[in-house]
Amino acid sequence: MVAVVATAGVLGAAAELAAVALLATAAWLLARAAEQPPLASLGLAIVGVRAFALSRGGLRYAERLAGHDAALRVVARLRERVFLALAGRRDGRDGDALSRMVGDTESAQDLVLRCLLPGVSAAAVAVGASALCWLLLPAAGAVLLAGLVVAGMLVPTAAAMVGGRLADRVAAARGELAVRGLDLVDGAPDLAAFGATGLAEARAERTVARLVRAERVAGRVGTAVVASGVLVQGLTAVGVALVALRAEVGEVLVAVLALTALAAVEAVLPVAGAARRYRELRPALRRVAEPRPVTGAPRPRPGRASPVVPADASRPAGLRPGGTAGPGRADRIVLSGVRVDYGGRTALAGVDLEVAAGRAVAVVGASGAGKSTLLGVLAGLVEPSAGTVRVPEARALTQDAHVFAASIRANLALARPGAGDAELAEAARVAGVAEWVERLPRGWDTVVGEGGQGMSGGQRQRLLLARALLADPPVLLLDEPTEGMEDALGTEVLRRVLRSRAGRTTVVVTHRLADLAELGFHEALVLDAGRVVARVDSSIVGQLVEESSSTPQLES
Numbered sequence: 297m298v299a300v301v302a303t304a305g306v307l308g309a310a311a312e313l314a315a316v317a318l319l320a321t322a323a324w325l326l327a328r329a330a331e332q333p334p335l336a337s338l339g340l341a342i343v344g345v346r347a348f349a350l351s352r353g354g355l356r357y358a359e360r361l362a363g364h365d366a367a368l369r370v371v372a373r374l375r376e377r378v379f380l381a382l383a384g385r386r387d388g389r390d391g392d393a394l395s396r397m398v399g400d401t402e403s404a405q406d407l408v409l410r411c412l413l414p415g416v417s418a419a420a421v422a423v424g425a426s427a428l429c430w431l432l433l434p435a436a437g438a439v440l441l442a443g444l445v446v447a448g449m450l451v452p453t454a455a456a457m458v459g460g461r462l463a464d465r466v467a468a469a470r471g472e473l474a475v476r477g478l479d480l481v482d483g484a485p486d487l488a489a490f491g492a493t494g495l496a497e498a499r500a501e502r503t504v505a506r507l508v509r510a511e512r513v514a515g516r517v518g519t520a521v522v523a524s525g526v527l528v529q530g531l532t533a534v535g536v537a538l539v540a541l542r543a544e545v546g547e548v549l550v551a552v553l554a555l556t557a558l559a560a561v562e563a564v565l566p567v568a569g570a571a572r573r574y575r576e577l578r579p580a581l582r583r584v585a586e587p588r589p590v591t592g593a594p595r596p597r598p599g600r601a602s603p604v605v606p607a608d609a610s611r612p613a614g615l616r617p618g619g620t621a622g623p624g625r626a627d628r629i630v631l632s633g634v635r636v637d638y639g640g641r642t643a644l645a646g647v648d649l650e651v652a653a654g655r656a657v658a659v660v661g662a663s664g665a666g667k668s669t670l671l672g673v674l675a676g677l678v679e680p681s682a683g684t685v686r687v688p689e690a691r692a693l694t695q696d697a698h699v700f701a702a703s704i705r706a707n708l709a710l711a712r713p714g715a716g717d718a719e720l721a722e723a724a725r726v727a728g729v730a731e732w733v734e735r736l737p738r739g740w741d742t743v744v745g746e747g748g749q750g751m752s753g754g755q756r757q758r759l760l761l762a763r764a765l766l767a768d769p770p771v772l773l774l775d776e777p778t779e780g781m782e783d784a785l786g787t788e789v790l791r792r793v794l795r796s797r798a799g800r801t802t803v804v805v806t807h808r809l810a811d812l813a814e815l816g817f818h819e820a821l822v823l824d825a826g827r828v829v830a831r832v833d834s835s836i837v838g839q840l841v842e843e844s845s846s847t848p849q850l851e852s
C-alpha cells in the first residue's frame with residue numbers, strides 16, 4: 297500500500313513539475329521567438345513545449361488513477377481494522393456508533409487525496425523550481441524560495457489555525473442542528489403533547505442562526521486565504537522579475553524566471569486548502585485511530601408511556617401542576633362496540649367498556665389478544681373500524697416517547713416546565729431512575745439523547761416513564777412500562793407508579809400477572825382474540841388468564 301501511495305505521490309509531483317517546465321519553456325520560446333532567431337534554434341524548445349504539455353496531461357491522469365487506488369486501499373484497510381475493533385467490543389455496538397465510524401473512515405480518503413498528495417507535489421515543485429531559478433540566478437532563486445515559504449507554509453498554517461477553529465464551530469453547529477431537527481421530527485408528538493413545540497423551534501432557529509454566522513465567517517476566511525495566496529504569487533513573480541532585471545540577465549531569462557516563479561507558487565497554493573482540510577479531518581482521524589463508539593447508547597424498543605392530553609390547548613389541562621380530574625360521569629372512559637381490523641385480521645372484535653375515573657386497570661391476556669390495540673384506541677392512535685370511543689377530554693393525543701438531545705432535567709421538565717427539583721426527583725424516584733441520575737457526574741444536567749450520555753434501554757424506558765408521570769395527565773396509558781426490567785425492580789416500579797397515581801385513571805398493559813391487587817390495580821381486563829373475555833377483580837386474574845388460554849370461548 298505504501299508503494300501505491302508513493303507512486304501516486306511521484307506521479308503527482310512529476311505532473312506539477314511538467315506544468316512548471318511547460319511554462320518556463322513556453323516563456324523562453326515566446327521571448328526568444330520575439331528576437332526572430334533562426335527557426336532551427338527554437339526546435340528543441342518547440343519539442344519541449346509539446347512534450348511537457350502531453351506529459352503533464354498523461355501524468356495527471358495516471359496520478360488520479362494511482363491516487364484513488366491508494367485512497368481506496370487505505371479506506372478498505374482502515375474499515376477492516378475498525379470493524380474488527382468494534383466486533384471485539386461488548387458494549388456500544390449500536391447503529392449510530394457504527395455508521396459514524398464508517399463515515400470517519402471515509403476521511404482517510406480525503407487525507408490521501410486532498411492533503412497528502414497535494415503536499416508531496418507542492419514540495420517537489422518547490423525544490424525543483426527553486427533549484428532551477430537558483431541555477432539561473434541565485435538571487436531570483438532566493439526570492440522564489442521566500443515566496444514559496446510564505447505561500448506553502450505561512451499561509452497554510454494561518455489557514456489551518458483560523459479556518460480550523462471556524463470549521464469546528466461550523467461542524468458543532470451542523471451537528472447540533474441535525475440533532476435539533478431529529479428532535480423536532482421524532483419528538484413532534486411529545487412536544488405537541490407537552491406544549492413545547494414553540495420552545496423547540498426557537499432553539500432550532502437559534503442553532504440555524506449560529507450556523508449561518510459561523511459559515512459566513514468561514515466563507516470570508518476562505519476567500520481571504522485564496523486572495524492572500526494569489527497576492528503572494530503575484531508579488532513573488534514581480535520580485536523575481538525585478539531581481540532579474542536588476543541583474544541584467546536579458547529579457548528572455550527575465551521572462552523564464554518570472555513565469556517559472558508564477559507557476560511554482562501556483563503549484564503550492566493548494567497546500568493552504570490541504571492544511572485546512574487536514575485540520576477539519578483531524579477529529580475523525582483521531583476517532584478512527586482509537587475506535588470507540590461515539591454514543592454508546594443502545595436503543596432497544598422501549599415500553600411506551602403515553603400521557604393522554606387534550607390536543608387543543610397550548611398548555612393542556614392535564615399537564616398543569618396539581619390539575620385534577622375528579623370522578624364523575626364526564627370523566628369516564630366509554631367504549632362501545634369498538635372494532636379494529638388490520639386488513640383482513642381482526643384485532644378488536646367489538647369491545648364495550650366503561651371505566652370510572654380514578655381506577656387503576658390492568659389489561660392482560662395472551663400475546664396477540666389485542667391489548668396494545670385497545671390502548672392505541674384509548675389513546676386515539678388507532679382508528680376503530682366501528683364503534684365509538686370516549687375518553688376524558690375526548691380529543692386525546694398520545695405518542696411514542698422520544699428522548700431529546702438535552703439535559704435529563706430538560707427532558708423531564710418538558711412534561712411540566714414549572715416543575716421544581718423536588719417534583720422532578722419524585723417522578724424519577726417513582727420511575728426507578730433517580731439513583732442512576734444521581735450517580736452521574738453531572739447529575740440532572742447530564743445531556744442525553746442523540747450524541748449525549750449513553751443510556752441502557754431500561755434507563756431510557758424509566759426516564760420516559762418519569763416524564764409521563766410528571767405530566768400527571770388525567771388518564772395515563774402505559775404499554776408494558778416495566779418490560780425488560782428485572783422482576784423485583786419491575787414490580788416495585790409498577791407498585792410505586794400506581795401509588796403515585798392514586799385517584800387518577802391509569803390503564804396499564806402488563807404481563808406481570810402475579811399479585812395485581814397487591815401492586816395496586818383495582819381490576820383487570822382479560823383480553824382474548826380481540827374481546828374482553830373477563831373483567832375481574834385484580835386478585836383472581838392469574839387464575840383467569842390461565843383458564844382463558846385453555847378455554848378461548850370463556851364468556852365475559
Ligand SMILES: Nc1ncnc2c1ncn2[C@@H]1O[C@H](COP(=O)(O)OP(=O)(O)OP(=O)(O)O)[C@@H](O)[C@H]1O
Pocket residue numbers: 638639641642643661662663664665666667668669670
Ligand atoms: N399494525 C398492524 N398491522 C396488522 N396487524 C396488526 C397490527 N398491529 C397488531 N396487529 C395484529 O392484531 C392483533 C392484536 O395485536 P396487539 O399488538 O394489539 O396484541 P397484544 O395483545 O398487545 O400482543 P403482545 O402482548 O404480543 O404485544 C395481533 O394478531 C396482531 O398480529
